[in-house]
Amino acid sequence: MILVRLFLAFLKIGAFSFGGGYAVLALIQKEIIEGFAWISEEDFVNIVAIAEMTPGPIAVNASTFVGYKLSGILGAFAGTIGVITIPFLTSLIASIYFQKFKDSKQLSWILKGIRPAVLALIGAACIKIARISFVDYKSILIGVIVFASVYKLKLHPILAIFLAGILGLIFYGLF
Amino acid sequence: MLLKLFITFFKIGLFTIGGGYAMLPVIQKEVVDNKGWLSNEEFLDAIAITNSLPGPLATNCATFVGYKLSRFMGAAAAVLGAICPSFIIIIAIASVFRFIAESKYMQYIFAGIRPAVVALILFALVRLTKSVGIKALNLAISFVSIALILLLDIHPAIIIVLSGLFGFFFFGREAESK
Incomplete structure (x- = not known):
């Protein structure tokens, strides 16, 4: 049953994905490409590109894409849920303990250091x-414009990303 | 509340490109500034916790915020909200992706977005630094940590454990001596 194997493979990837995004890409390469030979190295290059260029967490994007390539919508579902399950549970447990002990003075000392x-x-x-x-100087200029617009003009970061895309089109497309 | 959590993290997932730290400025804007669900300090605590655990920063942050506001259901709603945009967009464009990625206009757009992400992270950093307080001791912790990461490539989780231990003993002793 490919969906179960897919789910288990991504469950494992999710469990070891310390550091998010790029850690997951490396694990996908190891588990899915070398381990299972489910997809080619060439496809992997596409996975990296799509994970970076589409919105959302890189790990989630990559898992959805690999799952979809291997067995359609259900595969995408198995990949996405698989990669997120262990991180969800560990974060949930950490959040439960954090809320429980957040008023303790010991924890406040630790957090002051952290x-x-x-x-x-x-x-x-x-x-x-x-x-x-x-x-190049164009990218530096875009960085400065965006920083000024969020810092001085209080532009929302989402709008700043749109602005940056338009600036990219103008600077690199027209000049 | 559950719907609000879902929609807010859906928005965060939908409008953040590049993942990881690139998502912090938008999460800060929405969760701290607009909704007031976390203070800047709590936001840093959330990053510390989520950085020490496996998984994407954005979904781990979503779990933390969701749990704080509405316990288990809140955490589930926030995480689902954060992953839904990825799921929908990837499936929608998977078959035409090569065409989109190779378009030169897309490359121009991304050439613009990449430096903007740096500017946005820097902006978030400036505001978080102000909220932590610019004191000699804080600066010392920050500079030692950044040197360990950049020069020795120490894993973030180790930095968090070390600084936590330092805080526990240093601030603990300070509190006792008062």
Whole structure:
């Protein structure tokens, strides 16, 4: 039964997907392509592209796409639900304990230490993405315009993404 | 409430391209600013927890927010909301994807979106930094952490555990000595 195998494969992928998106792409490559030979290496390149270019979490996009390629809508369903099940349960358990102990002073000490570290995680991600995103003066200009429009003009981030797409069309299409 | 959670995370899933940290600015705008479901500090706690666990940041965050507001059903509604757009869009475009991806206009659009994602994450970071408070100790924790990640490639989960331990002993002792 391919749907059950698909579900179990993605259950495993979801369970080990620490770090989200790109970790999942690596696991898909290992489990689905090398392990099962369900899809070709060439298809994998498409999976990466579609996962990055469509909205939503990369891990979910990739799982839906692989499931769909292998056995249609039901496959997409098995892949998506499979990849999300273990993360959902672990996050749920963590949330239950967090809400239970959030007023304890011990937890507040721990969180005081963690919060500045989380800022560092976000900062490091920002630097890593910046290294591959700022490739020429046009991309730097787009970055500056978008930052100014959300910081000074209070533009909603969703609208800022639309604005950036239009700027991309103008800067790279017309000039 | 369940419907509100579903719709909010549907919107987040629908309008975030690039996944992971690229989704943070939109989650912050919707969940912290517009709905007031979390404070900026709680949002950071949610990121800390979701980063230490398996799974996509956005769906783990959805579970955290959903559970806080309406327990199990809330968590389920928020996660379903976050994954539905992916599901619908992927199925809708899977067969014509090659055509879309190879269009040069699509590539121009994405060339514009990529630097914008950096700007949006930076914006979220600025606001979160203000809410944590710019103090010497906080800055020290941030700089040591960022150096460990960028120079030694230490996993985020390890950073969170280390900084948590530091906080527990440092702030714990500070509280006792008062």
